[in-house]
Amino acid sequence: MALWLYKLGRFSARRVWLVIASWVVIIGVVGGAAALFMGPTSNDFQLPGTQTQQMADKLKAELPEASGGTGTVVFTSSNGEAFTPAQEKAITAALKSVTTVPSVKGVIDPFLTTAQKADGAAQIADGEKQLAAGEAELAAQAPTLEAAANELASGKAQLDAAQAQIDAQKAQIAALPAGSPQAEAATAQIAAGQAQLDAQKAQWQGGQDQYTTGKAAFDAGQATLTEKKAELAVAQRTSDAAAKVLFVSENNKAAIGQIQFSESMNAVTPANRQLVQDKLNTLDSSGVSVAFSKEIVEDVSEVFGVAEVVGVAVAAAVLLIMLGTFVAAGLPLLMAIVGVGVGVGGTMALTTVVDMSSISPMLALMLGLAVGIDYSLFIVNRHRQQLLNGMEMRESIAKATGTSGNAVTFAGLTVVIALAALTVTGIPFLAVMGLAAAATVAISVLVALTLTPAMLSLMGTRVLSRKAWAKNAIATTKHNAELAGLNDAEKASADEAVDIARSTRGWGGLVTKHPVISLVTAVVALVIIAIPATGLRLALPDGGSEPVDSSAYQAYSITGENFGTGMNGPIIVVGSLPAGLDKNQANTLNLDVADKLREIDNVTAAVPVMMSEDLRTSVYQIIPTEGPASESTVQVIHDLREASSSLESDLKVSIGLTGQTAANVDVSEKLGAALPPYLAIVVGLSLLLLILVFRSILVPLLATVGFLLSLVAAFGGVVAVYQWGWLGGIFDVANPGAVLSFLPIILIGVLFGLAMDYQVFIASGMREAFAHGQDAKQAVRTGFKHAAPVVTAAAIIMISVFSGFIFSHLTMVRPLGFALAFGVLIDAFVVRMTIVPAAMYLLGKSAWWLPAWLEKILPDVDVEGAKLATLTDIPDNARELDEPLESAAVR
Template identity: 55%
Template sequence: MASWLYSLGKLAARKRWWFISAWLAVMVAVGASVAAFGGTLSNSFTIPGTAAQQVLDRLKTDLPESSGGLGTIVFKAADGQAFTAKQKAAVEKIAGTLADHPAVKSATDPFELQSALDDAPERIADGGTELKQAKQRLADGRAAIDAAKAQLEPAKVQLQAAQAQAAQLEAAGQAAMAAQVRAQLQPQETQLEAAEKQLAKQERKLEDGQAKYDDGVADLASAKIRMQSSEGVRFVSDTGDVAFMQVSFEQSMMEVSKEDRAAVQHIAEDGLVPGLQAEFSKDIVEDISSLFGAAEAIGIAVAAAVLVIMLGTLVAAGLPLLMAVVGVGVGVGGTMALSGVVEMSSISPVLALMLGLAVGIDYSLFIVNRHRTQLLAGMPLQESIGRATGTSGNAVLFAGLTVIIALAALAVPGIPFLTVLGLAGAATVAVAVLVALTLTPALLGVIGSRILSRRAWAKAGGGAAAAGLPAGAPAGNGTKRSWGRAVTRHPWLALLAGVVVLGAMALPAAELRLGLPDGSSEPADSTAYRAYTQLGKSFGDGINGPLIVVADLPAGLDGTEQDRMLLKLSQELRAMDHVTAAIPVNTSEDGRTAVLQVVPDGGPAAESTEDLVHTLRTEAGALQAATGVEGVAVTGQPAMQIDVSDRLAEAMPVYLAIVIGLSLVLLLLVFRSILVPLLATAGFLLSLGASFGAVVAIYQWGWLGGVFEVHDPGPILSFLPMILIGVLFGLAMDYQMFLVSGMRESYAHGEDARAAVVSGFNHGARVVTAAAIIMVSVFAGFVFSHLTMVRPIGFALALGVLLDAFVVRMTLIPAAMHLFGKAAWWLPQWLERILPDVDVEGAKLVARAEAGADEEPELEPALR
């Protein structure tokens, strides 16, 4: 591989404009693809097949009106007084305008709902009085009809007797007399018939009244049940100065476009009147279209300063930065282009951006640094470019592969959004490697001797070449004063101190609790945070994340029977710990599926809410036995977040085991040693545990919250641990490779094992230090990102790299290697025979080149 990369580097230097043009074409194509195919990102995280997701999928079929997304608008009177009539009318108008928007299913008028709740007792009392009066009227009407029937009965008997007499006369042959009698009876018959019709009409009217009365009784019973079920629910605060409107969308929040969210905000803001304020929940206002903010730019500026200090010229410092920008542009751009066809969370391109910047700078820096060293030793320009690509470039390739494999392994747990996240990061790192191996040598060919400053060229006269060192050999390995020499002088002290410090930092990790961000994690000056806190203050924290309970009702129930059964279920739910309210909100047309909204006493990320979700699931059978309903299940945003966190927590040990196993195999191949991989992996676990501990202390416990803008400590982002494991593993192996491979090379060239630790350390320490500082700077830039979900990730990665590079790789590993001495490089003979020689540092390439190198240096520095 080293020989192939050597040839690639020389080709890129010779055909530099072809390579540069190819990358420009790729960037243009990617940019066009983003414009043409880019879709919408989301901060919603779901896992198909979880309990909450299954219930939501069922609702989409059985009760689609209850399955759309839900956002909240909080209205407040600016003066702290109760809303005026004008302000209430404005809110009512806003609700009506929102309801007419195509993306909105409905928007509640809080004052209308609160009025209905407040007036319910009086209306029920009035309804009871009206029913009593109606009942009395029905009784009076029945009595009047019975009296009229009683009065008609003698007349009917008398008429029937006269008709019988007429019939007898006719039978006796006295037809004329019979006709005379019937003629005299005619008026009486007509009068009696009219009276009976009137009675029949009155009876029908009485029956209609009875039916209305029965309906009224049923409605009153249902109203009483609904009133009882709505206890503890308010839409306007007790003080009358805060109200909230629930906006139901046609689609899930993940599918609601940025334009529709913005339209909802504009409609609400345009409808405000003086003294009326509106704040919007995180679901409505989250804008993740911008991936790069001011804080991230500061991190890049620090990285640029480190490069200038290390490399001495703006041209040399700008090259790694340019390579990182190209890699990020292509990698992140490709990710964004796929967002139109792949469901993608906002964190995917952000992680790709974070990694692309960090490794893009570092990988190019490794090659540039080797190239500069070789030029100063007198190596010809194109030969130096090829050699740097074949040696440091080979290490870059192998280091990049470790990061790529670790990130791609995020697909192993089978969680879709995590798979996309891992593959997006892996693809961007792969692009960074390709840029380093092809575009960097091409631009080195363009830059030529300007990669070094005048002062560097001037000093080169008495440098490596004058000292008779071979071209490209690292100078200064015998430095008397170095951190590596200090560590190996007191190895036990360094080892114990490092382990104690990292172990102490890892202690809080035992309290790690996973979750997903809610409004409480938003910046304190954001409308989402103000809406969240105002809702919690006025209506209780649980209103920020209500749970949805779905139940199956028996067939054949009438409306009152359904209401009574749901009231019983509501009462049973209210009796549970951590439940503030349980309100029936909807029933399917066939009366078989019912939905209740359960308001917890804690916020969406509260531990009590998590306990409640698990209790609802374990007590589903008891609820069915007590109420007669079937299939009691829970969903809602908090339940879905809890399910995601639980699944990720279950997958984390498996993923960690995969990464550790991968670490041991890769390091065994690279270093051909049993002990070195074990030491490297143990160091990785120490830095990982310390990073976890620091994240828990700051973001979960709130330590140093003022420094890191953690105003509401809560659970740790549920997928942060797996991201940290994958990324930190890959980067730790980078530093392990660049430092320890130098030790192995010195040992292989016959140096004493303990002396090789120092010389190898000195060989790679300077560039690894710069690379680590750059990577920490880039990651630290995300600690104060405008995307709050990214902040703990940036902190964890920055601290993890800092600890792993300087405490583990540059302190613990040299100390342990010194203590073990020659035993550190022991490998069984049978294993030695079967392991392939990957030659990561390209030592064989250097040896072959030096053995056959008899050509004169062809580079005459232009500035000399």
């Protein structure tokens, strides 16, 4: 590998303009593709296959009016007083104007909604009065009907008795001789009696008909009253259920409006979001202050912000101090910009065909800048040292690429492995994020190995300042005078003695003089720093995580103060109702379900809000007691899901959860479950790579244990600042809460890769000294002395770049920037520059032990460039090609 990279570096140094032109073409193609095909990014962290996504899909198919994004607008009076009638009318008019914005499906006006609730309550009260009056009227009619029924029954009995008497008389007459005077007289008398009885029967039937009509009217009235009573009961239960869901505060000083979009919030363009804000911001003239929720004001289209620029500026200052010339300091920055331009540009070009979260290009940018500067710096620094030692220009470039470039290649490979392994988590947005960052790091490695040698050749001797050249000339003259009269072997021995003497000084010398104390102190310190990590809680960011002066934070805090923090994170429950219900039955069942849901701990309100036309799908809104990222709300999510089985058995209704609050819990839990296998894969693959690089068992194990210490300490720092609020004023953490849910898995991948970077550069120097014949313990000091300055500078640069993201315009990037900056600080200065040299000094020669059978099968990748140490022959034609450029560079 070292020899191949040597040839690549030499080719790049000889074919300067070909290499530069190639990269210019690549940049042009990628930039054009990004300009033509760049689409919007989002903060959609839905996970396919989760219940949240299944319920969202169900709503989209069966109740489309309930799908789409929702944003909240919070109104307050500018003077802190209650709203005036004029202000209420102005808010209503402004909200109505928002419906003209593309993508806006409708609005919920807080004052109209409150008025409708009041009208509904009044109608219920009026209905109850009418019901009471009707019941009283029916109650008054009931005795009359009962008396009439009794009288009719008594009359019917008398008529029946009279008819029976007449029928008996007829039987008696039938026994008399036919035609006899007695029979004729009796027959006439019976006929007269029957006629009189029939008249009475007809009179009775009229009364019966009148009673039947009255009874029917009474029964109809009774049925109507029963129906109205049921309707009023449902209306009253509905009103009671919605009583705690307020849109205007009780003191009339704050109001919540909602904007309903026809598409998901991630699909709403920044232009339409801004148009919504513009239409509502006109309320300033009415003395109304407007604060928008995070969903409305969040604009993830901007990748680079002011804070990031400051971080890069600090890195540039470090480079200038280290390299001493603007030309040399600018080269690593230029290389990083080229790598980031190609990597992030390519990432953005794919946003039209790949769903990509906003943090994907941000992570690629963050890492591309950091590793791009560092990788180029390692090669530039090696080249400068070789030039000062008198090596020919292009030979120095080639050997720097073959040695430091070799370390860069394997260091970059560990980062790429760690990032690409995010695909095994089964989480789509993480896979895209990891691949985008891995591709950018890989491009940064290619830039360092090709464009950096070409630019070094073009720069010539200007890579060192005149002061550095002059100082080196004086030192060389003095050195030659001191070694005058000695042969080459004696000179090499004298130089090595001086080098060994110098290696006993400084931090490396101090650590190796007291290795046990250094090792124990460093480990104990990291364990103490890691203690807060035991309380790590994960969630996705909400409005409470935004900067205090932001509109999103104001909306979040005002809502919490006036309506309860639970209003910031409602939970959507989707119910599947049994078939065969009429509307009243479905409404009653929905209220029964809401009653059951309201019984769950830390649920403030549970309200049925919508039902499909076929009465089979219903939507309920749950308002938890606390905010969306709180522990109690997470528990509410679990309790609601556990309640599904009891609802199924008791009410024949199955439920599922959706909405952002439930989705956040799903994402956090799936990310937590993905951590152990991901860590095992990353560490396992990288251990194999490090065994290949260092040809040792203990050095890779030491590197991995050191990484784990760095990791838990970084977690401890993140929890202390972002969850506990320590130093919150410094890091702009106004509302401490749960840690970003995908921070741990990204931190593991990125920090492991970067930690192995420093391990490769520190340990390869030690390996190089050991391979060249030094005692194992002395090799630790020598390697540390040579690598420490550049690793220190590289770490400071990386910390500076990451620190710039601590104050990023994207809030979710901030804890990630802090975690990476703090993790690199600990890993570089405590683990790699304290624990590793102390442990390796104690291990001595055993640090480089490798089983004989493994030694035979491992290929020799020659990361320290031992094969290049004796490489001195340069083809004549190559020397001829070198001369013109070198002359031009010197001029």
